[in-house]
């Protein structure tokens with residue numbers, strides 16, 4: 444039966460539960476897996492994909508989470524990593540080798556750029572950056588040795604929505620792979636593989652977990668990249684703790700209803716911010732003036748709760764007046780949990796080919812599940828405090 448996404452979220456990844464007639468797959472703490480016979484043991488090594496034979500390859504708990512993510516993403520295989528960053532790194536290492544060239548979007552999460560500048564450079568991979576709003580014109584930046592394009596859509600600080608279908612078409616015609624960090628859409632509002640990417644990366648830490656208490660990373664591969672992903676993950680010995688896998692899968696059961704509410708709340712706050720006299724612009728893909736809005740309308744079914752706004756003027760040094768005394772918007776670098784967060788952040792230093800232009804500071808907000816009346820009141824008070832110093 445072709446399941447609707449709400450049904451899928453409730454039913455996916457429950458094979459391990461069947462063993463014990465409970466609803467949720469239990470937490471299996473295991474390193475050693477025991478065999479009944481020598482024949483079984485030899486079989487185990489041969490059929491690794493069906494039946495993990497050692498804890499590092501997986502347990503019923505981690506395999507159920509992998510199966511759930513894979514079904515949600517519509518991929519060939521999913522593997523788990525101890526953080527979103529580990530997933531980003533392994534996605535790159537899976538398809539690149541010394542002498543290759545990587546194209547990376549200029550709007551990606553800064554630590555993803557640092558991998559390119561440090562680790563990949565050290566291992567002989569050259570990186571150049573492309574305009575996050577590039578479509579088919581990205582072709583001009585391909586070299587003979589371009590083997591991968593890494594993008595993040597939308598950029599999680601400046602929110603440019605990227606044209607995965609156009610970029611993938613160009614990349615595939617040239618034999619290159621497309622890696623998409625799709626954390627913002629959380630495989631609920633957008634699925635990177637369906638749009639043409641070969642590897643879809645999720646910082647599960649954010650919306651999958653949803654409760655700000657677990658680090659988790661996932662990569663889902665299509666048929667073209669499945670073997671490469673499995674090999675690289677195995678070689679690097681990447682594995683996750685069963686308690687973390689359990690909590691992530693538990694969080695995913697409510698992914699849909701949480702995201703629908705994050706979207707509702709974020710739209711209310713974004714519309715309020717747009718009208719505020721101290722705000723120059725709001726960067727949130729459902730808003731018409733957000734870069735890549737038309738692509739968002741074509742490729743996404745909705746928007747999550749992360750957005751940024753730019754103040755008309757002022758200085759980052761004064762933002763303590765706004766942020767320090769917030770009651771609900773606590774300061775933190777993460778997002779995707781049930782709670783609202785505020786994070787002033789200056790993109791200037793890490794843009795390579797598309798310089799960041801703004802007269803005032805940028806502030807990123809994660810809009811949580813609190814009532815929007817309270818969130819808006821909290822922000823309004825912050826703006827009043829800031830007005831006195833700016």
Ligand SMILES: Cc1ncc(COP(=O)(O)O)c(C=O)c1O
Nearest residue numbers: 526527528552599626646648659
């Ligand atoms: C878009 C994006 N990708 C990847 C990551 C890395 O995830 P993690 O913090 O789980 O390592 C983050 C973290 O903030 C992120 O925002």
